[in-house]
Amino acid sequence: MRHTLIALVEDRPGALNRILGLLRGRGLGLHSIAVGDSETPGVKRTTVLVDTESVEQTIKQLNRLIEVLEVTDVTNAEYVVRETALVKIQVPEPRREEIRTVADVFGARIVGSSPHTVVVEMTDTPDRLGEMIARVMAIGACETMRSGSLAMPLGGPARRAKIAGPEDTNQAWWSQADGIS
Amino acid sequence: MTDERTGAQVMCEALVREDVEVMFGIPGGAIMPFYHAMWEYRDRLRHVLCRHEQGAGHAAEGYARSTGKPGVCVATSGPGATNLVTPIANAWMDSTPLVAITGQVSSSVLGKDAFQETDITGITLPITKHNYRISRADDLPSVFHEAFHIACTGRPGPVLIDVTKDAQQARVVPDWNTPLNVPGFSAPVGIDRRVVREAARLLAGASKPLILVGHGVIISGAAPELLAFAERTGIPVITTLHGIGAFPEDHPLSIGMPGMHGWVHVNRAIQECDVLLSIGARFDDRVTGKASTFAPRARIIHIDIDPSEIGKNVKVAVAIVGDARAALCALLDEMQPRNAAIWLRNIRETQATHQHRQPYLRRPDTSELMPHDVYAALNSELNGRGGYRVVTDVGQHQMWAAQLIEWRRPRTHITSGGAGTMGFAVPAAMGAAIAHPDETIWAIVGDGGFQMTNQELATIGQEGIKNVKVAIVNNGYLGMVRQWQQLFEGKRYSGTPLSGPSFAGLAEAYGLRGITVDRIEDAPGAIRAAWDHDGSVVLDFRVEREANVFPLVPPGLSIGEMITREAPA
Numbered sequence A: 001m002r003h004t005l006i007a008l009v010e011d012r013p014g015a016l017n018r019i020l021g022l023l024r025g026r027g028l029g030l031h032s033i034a035v036g037d038s039e040t041p042g043v044k045r046t047t048v049l050v051d052t053e054s055v056e057q058t059i060k061q062l063n064r065l066i067e068v069l070e071v072t073d074v075t076n077a078e079y080v081v082r083e084t085a086l087v088k089i090q091v092p093e094p095r096r097e098e099i100r101t102v103a104d105v106f107g108a109r110i111v112g113s114s115p116h117t118v119v120v121e122m123t124d125t126p127d128r129l130g131e132m133i134a135r136v137m138a139i140g141a142c143e144t145m146r147s148g149s150l151a152m153p154l155g156g157p158a159r160r161a162k163i164a165g166p167e168d169t170n171q172a173w174w175s176q177a178d179g180i181s
Numbered sequence B: 001m002t003d004e005r006t007g008a009q010v011m012c013e014a015l016v017r018e019d020v021e022v023m024f025g026i027p028g029g030a031i032m033p034f035y036h037a038m039w040e041y042r043d044r045l046r047h048v049l050c051r052h053e054q055g056a057g058h059a060a061e062g063y064a065r066s067t068g069k070p071g072v073c074v075a076t077s078g079p080g081a082t083n084l085v086t087p088i089a090n091a092w093m094d095s096t097p098l099v100a101i102t103g104q105v106s107s108s109v110l111g112k113d114a115f116q117e118t119d120i121t122g123i124t125l126p127i128t129k130h131n132y133r134i135s136r137a138d139d140l141p142s143v144f145h146e147a148f149h150i151a152c153t154g155r156p157g158p159v160l161i162d163v164t165k166d167a168q169q170a171r172v173v174p175d176w177n178t179p180l181n182v183p184g185f186s187a188p189v190g191i192d193r194r195v196v197r198e199a200a201r202l203l204a205g206a207s208k209p210l211i212l213v214g215h216g217v218i219i220s221g222a223a224p225e226l227l228a229f230a231e232r233t234g235i236p237v238i239t240t241l242h243g244i245g246a247f248p249e250d251h252p253l254s255i256g257m258p259g260m261h262g263w264v265h266v267n268r269a270i271q272e273c274d275v276l277l278s279i280g281a282r283f284d285d286r287v288t289g290k291a292s293t294f295a296p297r298a299r300i301i302h303i304d305i306d307p308s309e310i311g312k313n314v315k316v317a318v319a320i321v322g323d324a325r326a327a328l329c330a331l332l333d334e335m336q337p338r339n340a341a342i343w344l345r346n347i348r349e350t351q352a353t354h355q356h357r358q359p360y361l362r363r364p365d366t367s368e369l370m371p372h373d374v375y376a377a378l379n380s381e382l383n384g385r386g387g388y389r390v391v392t393d394v395g396q397h398q399m400w401a402a403q404l405i406e407w408r409r410p411r412t413h414i415t416s417g418g419a420g421t422m423g424f425a426v427p428a429a430m431g432a433a434i435a436h437p438d439e440t441i442w443a444i445v446g447d448g449g450f451q452m453t454n455q456e457l458a459t460i461g462q463e464g465i466k467n468v469k470v471a472i473v474n475n476g477y478l479g480m481v482r483q484w485q486q487l488f489e490g491k492r493y494s495g496t497p498l499s500g501p502s503f504a505g506l507a508e509a510y511g512l513r514g515i516t517v518d519r520i521e522d523a524p525g526a527i528r529a530a531w532d533h534d535g536s537v538v539l540d541f542r543v544e545r546e547a548n549v550f551p552l553v554p555p556g557l558s559i560g561e562m563i564t565r566e567a568p569a
């Protein structure tokens, strides 16, 4: 099953490499990964879409990596997902109007053009991006570039990424007493 | 400035500060500054020059496994570093604290396919707890401290530090006061009393409970607590290959080893038990057989320091995450005395009906010496003496050793379990021998594995190591593979017959003593002679070539389905 994980990762050399290597080594399918600065210097916040049979295992494995500070599975939480696409469409001048119409329908913008091409930018859910791309592909040959999904849970406080000391780590996620009637 | 040091001196200083007394390695261009500095520290830091980096790595593992302290190995860049990959992977699989130090080409040429440049941090990414590439000498004090901390804390494991040549040469004023800063590395803190009470409740209600003991008990030094716990609760104790030694096998509650080559009564007990308390074991497939059929009636209580082990291979009812010793102490507090005498009697009855020691087929056309004769002789000699440890390699001889020797003390049985690395025993025994010069270190090894790393006999000779006694169980085959070919592949012995030189002659050539044994009556005397000889010895036991290890769970089956003897021809 596909899970949306949010990981806080210390910005050390090779950190991303380790995450990717772990997923590959354990035979898990990586659908997308988006990485960028968090509000705290030295900490990256990443959104990982991964196919895994046991998300609990995957989270624990990720937590074993030294640079990984925290991993949350938001799949079943309320959250928003956004992805950005840049689409270059090869389309002659007379048909530009059609592109403009599609862009308007989807809330996309034309951000640049050349004599033979226009570039459309759109930020929305991955599904909506897919729909828009399908529409413009019917108009002309396309080259697409997508950022990978960003996820943000709606509830809970806005938390500053904290580089916690070991004494601060919450024990809850590794204690478990289930299956007992 | 007077406090100025080279990076290489800082590395030596860091090792001294971490209480390192010995390291195993081989020099080369990219690590030469470190060797240069080592000279000044030679009264505090012993360097053992090995004959192959794999040997250096396994020697460091043997040192670590026999002492509980981190082992240190050193190699140059490129091929030196890649030769360390096997021992690093081995330490990773067997949770051995190991710090590997490699030289790297200078930063100015890094990334340019320079001579002997290899991305060793990239290569060892999936087989280290963590690794570092250091190109600034200023980082050395904190990185070395962090590396040792990570290697030894929580579930131990290997850490690699790759240091560029220019960082070793740079002059710096080391700052030893940087506080440890690894926020993402969280070893579990306390034991959760709530889950401990749940576990105690399950155990109290069990009528057929079992304790499964793994490496974690030995690593955490919990053998005394385990003994107290077993005696208070009367629960029978199983020891996995790596749990061997955590519980004395001559104790009435010890029932033996489970799994692929475990005993029938042990595997049956697992399939029948209602509560299984696993302590520091990770449910490897060699223990569980087909995992979905493992212990089908049992609620499993899993004590492990690594949260990612919980629920990885088997479904767990109660998980206690933490140090095995702390968890056992907490659990002991919650348990009332009880016993499981009827259950234990049932197990013993199964044990009595299924021949405990395996049936051997003697064939007229080969040596009259059977492997079990060697183990019987060795076992009775071990029984009469103290001060020994045994390191085994990988193959039939390893399983026979686990089965046929009566194990009693933690860290006296050292083997390559998780990775199954042939060639482990001789160098690891050397490392253990250096750590324990007053003890006798036996290496039990096959003729195949012996020929993978026997060049370390030269190291043993050069270092004047007198307490390594190598027993080669020489069957002229890659025996374990041949056994599978015999049982499952219609006796197609493809790539398994194996010759070798005169191993006794080889030992003599290396300046050690060599003894060849091919008759039963000579075995005990030869073992005694080797033990009493003031120097390291190689014993070549020429045994029956086609003896097999039984019982055996065929691959992919449940551990309830064991082959206990050869099908009649």
Ligand SMILES: Cc1ncc(C[n+]2csc(CCOP(=O)(O)OP(=O)(O)O)c2C)c(N)n1
Residues within 6 Å of the ligand: B393, B394, B395, B396, B397, B398, B420, B421, B422, B423, B445, B446, B447, B448, B449, B450, B473, B475, B477, B478, B479, B480, B481
């Ligand atoms: C480095 C390595 N290569 C190959 C194997 C596969 N393997 C497992 S047991 C074995 C046979 C070992 O033969 P030997 O050392 O003579 O021991 P025996 O089984 O005969 O006691 C082999 C080849 C391995 N475990 N490790």
Ligand SMILES: [Mg+2]
Residues within 6 Å of the ligand: B446, B447, B448, B473, B474, B475, B476, B477, B478, B479
């Ligand atoms: Mg052999």
